[in-house]
Amino acid sequence: MDTLIVYLDETAHALKMLTPMLTSGPNRAPMRWILIACTPRVTRHASKFVTRNARESWRSKWAEKAFEQIVPLLQARGDKVVMQIAKGPLCEFTDSMLAQHAGSRVLDARRPKFGEDLQPVTRQQPQQH
DSSP states (O other): OEEEEEEESOHHHHHHHHGGGGOOOTTOOOEEEEEEEOOOOOOHHHHTTSOHHHHHHHHHHHHHHHHHHHHHHHHTTTOEEEEEEOOSOHHHHHHHHHHHSTTOEEEEOOOOBTTBOOOOSSTTSOOOO
16 A cells, blocks of 8 residues: 655645545555644744643644545545644654655645745755745
8 A cells, every 4th residue: 555644734735736646547556645734833922821732722623624625535535544743843753654654655735935944844855945
């Protein structure tokens, strides 16, 4: 079973990148999709007034909303979907995911933001400016 690790931070952008990969043919092998939500950061000012549990609850609700739009499309093809929330530096998180799922491919489906450099997902990923 082919495994694809997908990092996403915006549903619409991720769907644009995933739609061409959703072609179904008669001899298509099932895939395992590992969707990893990169939730938006809470500003430093707001984090002073919000507890850690409230932040974690907000992160999980945000991820659920993102996943509920993507997961049905992937499961309709008969593929297996695993959902997670990114924690810590993404390169280290990717290394641990690749150790768990050897031979996986990684797709960075995060939306580039104007004036902001995104944290690389793998150590080999070129830094975009």
